[in-house]
Amino acid sequence: MKDWEDIIKERQSGRKAELPESDWNDFLSRKAAHDLSVRRRHRILAAAISIPAAAAVLLLLFLVPFNTDVPDNQVSQNEPSEQPVIADSVDANPVDSVMIPVNPEPEKTVIIAPKPVKKIYAQDKQPEPQPEITVEIPAEPQVEQLVAQNHSVTGAIYDFDSSEPLYSAAVMIYQVDGADTIYIGGSGTNDNGEFIISDLEPGNYIANTRFAGFDDTYRNFTISPVDSMTDLGKITMRGDQGMLSELAVSAVVAKVQMINDTVMFNSAAYKVPEGASVEDMVRKLPGVEIADDGSITVNGKAVSRILVNGKEFFDDNKQKELNQLTAEMIEKVKAYEKQSDLSRQTGIDDGMEELVLDLGFPMIVLNGQIADIDESRLATCNFRRTVRKRDLARLLGIPVRNIRSVNVYDAGAGRKIWGEKGAQGVISVVAGK
Amino acid sequence: MRKTFLTEQDLALGCARKERDAQGELYARYAAGLFALSLRYIENREDARDLMHDAMIKAMDNFKSFKYSGEGSVWAWLSRITVNMAIDRLKENSRFRQIPLEMVGGEELEDAMEPDAESVKEIPDSVLDGIIAELPPVKRVVFNMYCIDGFSHKEIAGKLGITERGSTSIMAKARASVKKAILSYLNKTGL
Numbered sequence: 001m002k003d004w005e006d007i008i009k010e011r012q013s014g015r016k017a018e019l020p021e022s023d024w025n026d027f028l029s030r031k032a033a034h035d036l037s038v039r040r041r042h043r044i045l046a047a048a049i050s051i052p053a054a055a056a057v058l059l060l061l062f063l064v065p066f067n068t069d070v071p072d073n074q075v076s077q078n079e080p081s082e083q084p085v086i087a088d089s090v091d092a093n094p095v096d097s098v099m100i101p102v103n104p105e106p107e108k109t110v111i112i113a114p115k116p117v118k119k120i121y122a123q124d125k126q127p128e129p130q131p132e133i134t135v136e137i138p139a140e141p142q143v144e145q146l147v148a149q150n151h152s153v154t155g156a157i158y159d160f161d162s163s164e165p166l167y168s169a170a171v172m173i174y175q176v177d178g179a180d181t182i183y184i185g186g187s188g189t190n191d192n193g194e195f196i197i198s199d200l201e202p203g204n205y206i207a208n209t210r211f212a213g214f215d216d217t218y219r220n221f222t223i224s225p226v227d228s229m230t231d232l233g234k235i236t237m238r239g240d241q242g243m244l245s246e247l248a249v250s251a252v253v254a255k256v257q258m259i260n261d262t263v264m265f266n267s268a269a270y271k272v273p274e275g276a277s278v279e280d281m282v283r284k285l286p287g288v289e290i291a292d293d294g295s296i297t298v299n300g301k302a303v304s305r306i307l308v309n310g311k312e313f314f315d316d317n318k319q320k321e322l323n324q325l326t327a328e329m330i331e332k333v334k335a336y337e338k339q340s341d342l343s344r345q346t347g348i349d350d351g352m353e354e355l356v357l358d359l360g361f362p363m364i365v366l367n368g369q370i371a372d373i374d375e376s377r378l379a380t381c382n383f384r385r386t387v388r389k390r391d392l393a394r395l396l397g398i399p400v401r402n403i404r405s406v407n408v409y410d411a412g413a414g415r416k417i418w419g420e421k422g423a424q425g426v427i428s429v430v431a432g433k
Numbered sequence: 434m435r436k437t438f439l440t441e442q443d444l445a446l447g448c449a450r451k452e453r454d455a456q457g458e459l460y461a462r463y464a465a466g467l468f469a470l471s472l473r474y475i476e477n478r479e480d481a482r483d484l485m486h487d488a489m490i491k492a493m494d495n496f497k498s499f500k501y502s503g504e505g506s507v508w509a510w511l512s513r514i515t516v517n518m519a520i521d522r523l524k525e526n527s528r529f530r531q532i533p534l535e536m537v538g539g540e541e542l543e544d545a546m547e548p549d550a551e552s553v554k555e556i557p558d559s560v561l562d563g564i565i566a567e568l569p570p571v572k573r574v575v576f577n578m579y580c581i582d583g584f585s586h587k588e589i590a591g592k593l594g595i596t597e598r599g600s601t602s603i604m605a606k607a608r609a610s611v612k613k614a615i616l617s618y619l620n621k622t623g624l
Contacts, residue, residue, distance in 0.1 A: 003550035004615065005580050005608070008561065012581045015558070016465035017472055019482075027460060027486050034490050 151223050152198035155232030157189050157209055161239055165193025169211035169237070173197050176204040176220075207232060214239055256286065262336035263287075263298065278330060278359065285333065296357060298335045304354040305338075332360035441507050448496040456493050463508065464489065467515050473577050474519035476566055484522060488515040516582055520592055523574065548615045556618060564614040572607035579604050 153173065157166045172186040184205070189195045202225040209217045214237040223230050255269040270284045282288055287299045296303040337353040438444040438458050447455025467488060471481035492499075492514050499510050568576060574593070578584040579600070586604070590597040 004548045004553045004612075007550050007553045008611075009581050009583075011554075011558070011561065012469075012473065012565075015469040017469035019465055019468055023464070023482065023486075024460065026482075027464075027489065030486050031490050031493070034494075038494070 150198070150228050151200045151202060152196055152228065153200060153207070153221065153223065153230045153232060154194065154196045155235055156192065156194045157235045157237060158193055160236040166211050166237065167191050167193065169209055171195045171197065172208045174206045174208065176206060181206060209235055209237060211237055262334050265333040267330045267333055281330070282333065298355060298357070301355050303357045305356045307356050307358040330359050334358040334360065441504055442501050445499060445501045445507055448493065449499065460489060463511055466508065467511060470512055470515055471519060473565060473581065474516070474523065474574060484519055485515065488518050491518070512582060516578065520574065523570065546616065548612060548619060552619055553615060556615065560618060564611055567614065568607055568610055572603055572610065575600060575603045576607035576611065
């Protein structure tokens, strides 16, 4: 290593970068989420190992708020006083802080809450009267529900016209909480049209029943703390007046589209073997012919240029260029007439139009900050010499400083670092001010 | 009141026991350094911060596998984790391609002139950061790994999926680019 490299190493490896204050909190919430997922995974594993215990563990998973069940869960959005100070800061005086234990650790008092595991088991042992009925457990229930779990609602659903019970109708229970209605759970009806939904808290609810071909019904009811079972009685549903008509959905990839004077070929519709070149694909397009000398004609008219995403990129040796690219990279091929150079420059249409073939590559916007990007370009490239940013800038007609990033997507065999002589591929240039 | 960990070994022990205070202390001591390290590999500040945080979490989870072997070993271990994760991430983003690199033709890489070590000391951090950040992704990673983070060419080759020879030649090119940038900066400022 050279001297100057040593200096760089020394300076760079000792560096610290400034972190915003909020980072510690950000880290804690991230770690909490991570710990949670790890614990979840462990529980699911445990459940899988012991099948009899699986139900209990899953209940545990859903019913127990995560911050009370495991003593080592000490991650919380803690008070600013707990926030550790970034190493260089002056406030961190280790000796002082050792000597004066002012407050006892707050976490311990929080965590001493009893482990609810026993309750779960007790509940698990309760005989379930109708095991065939599925009970959906609310997504984020409160601890109180462990106490008030035995409130249930039952009912039976009948067809209004025939008075027959409706099998497999859906019942959804919404809790009315002030202005909000919150979906609590749901169930289906059995052969006798009956349903039961348990584990409800006392409160106001709406029962919504649904069945294909019938109008929805809504029924308000209240669960009082005293009753363990609320019976909604007979709910009748009226048949929907409108008949459902037959519906067919299908999709066909359009092979050719005509938009004004533009013929657009959808390359997905022309199957070519993997790794086939663009030339192979272009040969398959209806009305397109490639002669032995490389000249291309569309419906008998000669193509004078090949464009990439509407921009000129290739020089005159077209066929050679087409061979360099693989067909998979292309989304669309368009053939249209373009004004000649002279009329584009002068703005006066001289009536001399030339037919161009426009290869459409998917535009890839990197960094995800679309709003900030003024222009982004994608082009094929085949580096005949080492290319630098400024060459690309000249090619695109924008200042070098506006180029944000350049990326190469693989193509072909001669893989090299982008910009190296001999490298090829599709490059995307993200530019912005 | 937080418990304090006076020595690195204490801290490592605490982290291995998953003591929360130890983890907080670990963050306080090493986060800024790891962030600087991440920034050298990943340009975007947000991504670099994410990487640092993920590396921290990974380290805290796996602290049991860490073996204390003297002052500075915690940093060495943490930085390895971060670098490995940085490389994985770069590969994922496909901004970074795995290239079996065969160098064709010998370009003139080494300039006769070497920057003066003393004047390199004078270059402000921001400029030095800029020079490294300006390198193309592959060169930047190789330069960082070899020159700053002290990986051997063999390790680099293994991690990036290139040949050892490829690594040395990328390094030579990266070195030349850095040197050129430094010289032009020094010329400009007249140092």
